Each structure stands twice: as structure tokens, then as C-alpha cells.
Amino acid sequence: MANIIQAVKRNVHIIIMLLPILSFIAPFLILYSLQPWTFEQTYHGRTFLLFFLWLVVLEIILSWEKLQKIKVNKLRSIRTVLFVIALLLPTIYVVAANYYGINTIIKDLTRQYVSPLNIGPSQEDVIVSYMPISIEFLVFAVLFCLIILLEYGINILGDFPISTLFLGIIGVLFTIDYLYPQKLTPLQIFVPATATLAANVLNLMGYQTSLSFATTMPLLGAVDPKNPLKYAYFGIDWACAGVESLLIYTVTILLFLRKTTIPWKYRIIYFAIGAAVTYLINILRIVTLFMIAIPKGPNFSANDYDFQMFHNYYGMLYSITWIISYPLIIIGTRILWARIQNWRNTKTPAPAQFQPSQLNPA
Numbered sequence: 001m002a003n004i005i006q007a008v009k010r011n012v013h014i015i016i017m018l019l020p021i022l023s024f025i026a027p028f029l030i031l032y033s034l035q036p037w038t039f040e041q042t043y044h045g046r047t048f049l050l051f052f053l054w055l056v057v058l059e060i061i062l063s064w065e066k067l068q069k070i071k072v073n074k075l076r077s078i079r080t081v082l083f084v085i086a087l088l089l090p091t092i093y094v095v096a097a098n099y100y101g102i103n104t105i106i107k108d109l110t111r112q113y114v115s116p117l118n119i120g121p122s123q124e125d126v127i128v129s130y131m132p133i134s135i136e137f138l139v140f141a142v143l144f145c146l147i148i149l150l151e152y153g154i155n156i157l158g159d160f161p162i163s164t165l166f167l168g169i170i171g172v173l174f175t176i177d178y179l180y181p182q183k184l185t186p187l188q189i190f191v192p193a194t195a196t197l198a199a200n201v202l203n204l205m206g207y208q209t210s211l212s213f214a215t216t217m218p219l220l221g222a223v224d225p226k227n228p229l230k231y232a233y234f235g236i237d238w239a240c241a242g243v244e245s246l247l248i249y250t251v252t253i254l255l256f257l258r259k260t261t262i263p264w265k266y267r268i269i270y271f272a273i274g275a276a277v278t279y280l281i282n283i284l285r286i287v288t289l290f291m292i293a294i295p296k297g298p299n300f301s302a303n304d305y306d307f308q309m310f311h312n313y314y315g316m317l318y319s320i321t322w323i324i325s326y327p328l329i330i331i332g333t334r335i336l337w338a339r340i341q342n343w344r345n346t347k348t349p350a351p352a353q354f355q356p357s358q359l360n361p362a
Contacts, residue, residue: 013068016151017060017064017067017068018060019087019147019151020056020144020147020148020151021053021056021057021060022087023086023087023088023090023091023147024049024052024053024090024140024144026090026091027090027091027093027094028046028049028050028053030091030094030095030098031046031049031094031098031136034098038133040313041312041313042312042313042315042316042317042320043311043312043313043315043316044130044133044134044174044177044178044312045133045312045313046133046136047313047317048137048166048167048170048320049137049140051166051320051324052140052163052166052167054324055162055163055166055324056144056160056163058162058163058324058327059159059160059162059163062159062259063156063159063160066156066159067152067156067159079150082150083147083150083151086143086146086147086150087147089143089146090140090143093136093139093143094136097132097136102132103132106131106132106135107128107129107131107132110127110128110131110178111124111128113179114127114128114178114179127178130174130178131175131178133174134171134174134175134178135171135175136171137167137168137170137171137174138167138168138171138172138175140167140171141164141165141167141168141171144160144163144164144167145157145164148160148164159259161255161258162251162252162255162256165251165252165255166248166251166252169247169248169251170248173244173247173248188217188237188238190238190241190242190243190246191217191218191236191237191238191240191241192213192218194236194240194241194242194279194282194283194286195211195218195220195236195241195286196211197283198220198236198283198286198287198290199211199220199222201283201284201287202222202287202290205287206224206225207222207223207224207225207290207294208222208223208224208225209221209222209223210222217235217236217237218235218236219233219234219235219236220233220234220235220236220286220290221233221234222290222294223294224294227297229297229298230294230295230296230297231294231297232289232290232293232294232297232300234286234289234290234293236286240286241282242278242279242281242282242283242285242319244316245278245279245281245282245316245319245320245323246275246278246279248319248320248323249274249275249278249319249323249326250275252323252324252327253270253271253274253275253323253326253327254271256327256330257270257271260330262330262334270330274323274326277322277326278319278322278323281318281319281322282318282319284318285315285316285318285319288310288315289307289310289311289315292304292306292307292310293307
């Protein structure tokens with residue numbers, strides 16, 4: 001027992017640095033025990049919470065040396081008491097939301113808002129049931145900022161921009177998508193280009209496509225010319241057009257590049273390449289949805305298991321996996337390029353030094 005206590009004392013600073021992560025483990029486990037299927041959904045689900053933990057770990061690793069130099073607050077200080085309370089707040093919120101009526105209040109307010117929109121009872125029920133998840137993201141983002149602020153101060157808050165804004169952006173996008181279903185016209189301006197590119201890809205694959213822009217939500221159809229009974233038609237709104245992915249990518253990569261010493265010319269190149277890949281991945285996502293639906297033809301249903309799994313989970317997982325991996329790819333390429341440059345320098349022979357005696361040989 002004494003050895004354990006000594007080990008804890010020696011590593012107390014490391015444990016304190018990990019407290020922001022540990023404070024979210026218990027609430028996430030509670031949520032998983034209550035609704036495990038929501039952690040199998042990226043689209044309006046809780047899979048992004050796991051990505052958030054991964055991003056926090058990454059940012060702690062990147063700021064490890066800086067965080068180690070920060071002195072621990074005095075045990076009996078008011079700030080320490082507030083910090084301990086803040087660590088408990090994520091769990092308190094989850095318990096209060098699910099057992100003491102906060103989620104019920106959120107659902108009632110949401111229904112009062114969406115009912116006049118006349119979007120249909122089934123879609124209204126979906127929006128009402130999932131709105132608490134959107135609010136969770138926003139609450140967790142605020143609480144995480146509070147925990148970092150109390151632990152390290154406002155100066156260190158800037159070392160955790162990606163994870164914090166990741167939660168906030170997901171919460172805002174989910175909320176907007178629910179409160180303005182298919183009606184957020186400014187974001188719809190990206191949709192025609194996405195639908196056109198998806199149609200072109202399907203044409204290259206041998207399908208016959210039709211594209212209608214009669215409404216703000218384009219309707220894209222694809223038919224197998226070898227078997228007209230194999231077809232699919234989908235409306236594409238801003239959420240399906242990759243706007244969410246591009247917004248998440250833009251904030252994430254800009255914050256990452258801001259903390260690097262990469263020259264501006266290369267930052268612009270890295271940003272452009274990443275944005276292009278993010279956009280193309282979403283085109284691939286739309287095409288894949290058609291590939292799932294077309295073979296089923298008239299037997300296809302929007303509730304089809306394969307379709308829903310890809311639409312709600314694997315499709316968005318494509319983009320998010322790329323977005324959170326891209327900073328690591330940039331770091332890896334910079335390290336590789338530096339090593340190549342060093343190797344070239346060691347292989348290049350140094351110029352011969354001038355010897356005065358060479359001009360006057362003995």
C-alpha cells in the first residue's frame with residue numbers, strides 16, 4: 001500500500017494533467033449504458049464524443065512539456081475547490097438530464113418550436129428525440145473550457161482549441177439541422193455542385209442519372225441501364241452535401257496550422273489539399289449510398305439497415321477519420337522531409353578548403 005501511495009505522489013502531476021479526460025469518462029459510460037446505439041451513430045449520434053476524447057489526448061501530448069511546467073494549485077485554495085466541482089459537472093449534468101427531467105424540458109421546448117413547421121409527425125418525433133444529444137455537445141464544450149480554465153488559466157485554454165471547438169461545432173451543426181430542416185438556404189448554395197459531381201461520378205460508373213433543381217433541395221436519381229428496376233432517388237440537403245465536414249475541417253486544420261511553424265506558402269497548400277480531399281470523400285459517401293440503394297430497386301426502404309448504418313455512421317466516419325488524421329499526416333510529412341534534407345546534406349561533399357600552400361608548391 002505504501003508503494004502505491006509513493007507512486008501516486010511521484011506521478012501526481014501526470015494524474016492532474018489527465019483529469020480533464022477522466023472527468024468525461026464516467027458521464028460517457030452512463031450515456032452508453034442508457035443508449036448504447038447512439039455511440040454507433042455519427043449522424044446526430046454520440047460517436048463524436050469518442051473522437052473528442054482522442055483529440056484531447058492528442059492536444060495534451062502536443063503540449064506535454066508546457067503543461068508540466070505549470071505549478072499545481074494549492075490544495076485548499078478556492079480555485080481548487082471550483083476545479084473539483086467543475087470536474088464533477090459533466091457527470092452531474094448527465095444524471096440530471098436523464099433522471100431529473102432536463103431532457104424532458106428540452107424535448108418539450110423543441111416540440112413547441114418545430115410543430116408550426118409542419119414537417120410531418122414522424123420527422124418531428126425524430127427531431128424531438130435527438131435534440132438532447134445536440135445540447136449535450138454544447139454543454140460538454142462549455143464545461144471542458146471551464147475545466148481547462150480552472151486548471152491552467154486562460155493562457156493555456158488556447159492550447160486546446162481543436163477539441164473544444166470540435167464539440168461546439170458538432171453541437172451547433174446538429175442543432176441547426178434540427179431547427180431548420182431543409183430550410184437553411186445559405187448553406188444550400190454548396191449543394192448543386194455536390195449533386196452535380198456525384199451525378200458525374202455515377203455516370204462514369206455506367207449509371208444513367210437525372211438531376212432536378214426545382215426546389216432548394218436537388219433531387220438526384222440514378223438508374224442501372226441494364227436493369228431499369230434497379231434505381232434510387234434521393235434529395236440532397238446541405239447536411240448531406242459535405243458542409244458539415246468542410247466546416248469541421250476548416251476549423252480543425254486552421255487551428256492546427258496556427259500552432260505550427262510551417263511557412264505560410266505551405267500552410268495554404270496543406271489547407272487546399274485537405275479541403276479538396278474532404279470534399280471528394282463526401283462525394284464518395286453520396287455515391288456509396290446510391291450503390292447500396294440501387295440494387296434493391298423498388299424493394300428499397302429508407303429504413304433499410306445497410307443504408308441507415310452507412311448514412312448514420314460509416315459515411316460520416318470517412319470524413320471525420322480523415323479530418324483528425326490529416327494533422328498527423330502533415331506532421332509525418334514534415335518530419336520525413338526534414339530527414340530527407342538532412343540525409344542529402346550529409347551525402348553532399350563539403351567544398352574543398354583553400355590552402356595557400358597550394359599556390360606555392362615546394
